[in-house]
Amino acid sequence: GAVVSQHPSRVICKSGTSVKIECRSLDFQATTMFWYRQFPKKSLMLMATSNEGSKATYEQGVEKDKFLINHASLTLSTLTVTSAHPEDSSFYICSANPVTSGRQETQYFGPGTRLLVL
Amino acid sequence: AQSVTQLDSQVPVFEEAPVELRCNYSSSVSVYLFWYVQYPNQGLQLLLKYLSGSTLVESINGFEAEFNKSQTSFHLRKPSVHISDTAEYFCAATNTGFQKLVFGTGTRLLVSP
Numbered sequence A: 001g002a003v004v005s006q007h008p009s010r011v012i013c014k015s016g017t018s019v020k021i022e023c024r025s026l027d028f029q030a031t032t033m034f035w036y037r038q039f040p041k042k043s044l045m046l047m048a049t050s051n052e053g054s055k056a057t058y059e060q061g062v063e064k065d066k067f068l069i070n071h072a073s074l075t076l077s078t079l080t081v082t083s084a085h086p087e088d089s090s091f092y093i094c095s096a097n098p099v100t101s102g103r104q105e106t107q108y109f110g111p112g113t114r115l116l117v118l
Numbered sequence B: 001a002q003s004v005t006q007l008d009s010q011v012p013v014f015e016e017a018p019v020e021l022r023c024n025y026s027s028s029v030s031v032y033l034f035w036y037v038q039y040p041n042q043g044l045q046l047l048l049k050y051l052s053g054s055t056l057v058e059s060i061n062g063f064e065a066e067f068n069k070s071q072t073s074f075h076l077r078k079p080s081v082h083i084s085d086t087a088e089y090f091c092a093a094t095n096t097g098f099q100k101l102v103f104g105t106g107t108r109l110l111v112s113p
Helices: none
Strands: A004-007 A010-013 A019-025 A032-038 A044-051 A067-073 A076-081 A090-096 A113-117 B003-005 B010-014 B019-021 B024-026 B031-038 B044-050 B056-058 B064-068 B073-078 B087-095 B107-112
Touching: A004 A090, A010 A019, A019 A032, A019 A090, A019 A113, A032 A067, A032 A076, A044 A067, A076 A090, B003 B087, B010 B019, B019 B107, B024 B073, B031 B064, B031 B073, B044 B056, B044 B064, B044 B073, B073 B087
Parallel strands: A010 A113, B010 B107
Antiparallel strands: A004 A019, A019 A076, A032 A044, A032 A090, A067 A076, A090 A113, B003 B024, B019 B073, B031 B044, B031 B087, B056 B064, B064 B073, B087 B107
């Protein structure tokens, strides 16, 4: 149980285009999902907290207009990288908290999406 | 602010040797602790977690970690490693509100024959 999927797993795009990444909780519901960015040989950096039915909460230094987050349902959150540039190339990972009896527990992570902007 | 420290960026060991990956946290409130493993080009997989109860927690593949409140540590151990254990290991912490998961910088475990 507690499986999180991401789509696509890899994407290559041209500079200036927008890319959408989907994060789905397959066998549980999640009112909260998280988006992380991981640079090569570095730890995960929390970008934003995605809340179902409300606006995402962005971490300091993360441009909300560039990284659009939509949490449309209890099983789906999307991250759209708008007007992507080569410096946006990275490994993007989402996670989700199962809500069990009203108590949030462990975050379960998706397999990640490798974005390469040319 | 809560922080997690993994002092060792890389730990090389020989197969079947014991290993300890160190993790220390700083928090003024109750804390939940996690170890995640990341294989190349993959996302993070939960290895084990401490939420409450017994301070010694175990994973299904032979790893264990002990929550030590007095030393604010949550070191990961395995008595005998395999080649397949080669991966990046991340320690993480969150408070009882589960609002944010704070990660350490990771430790790369390199197991050689």
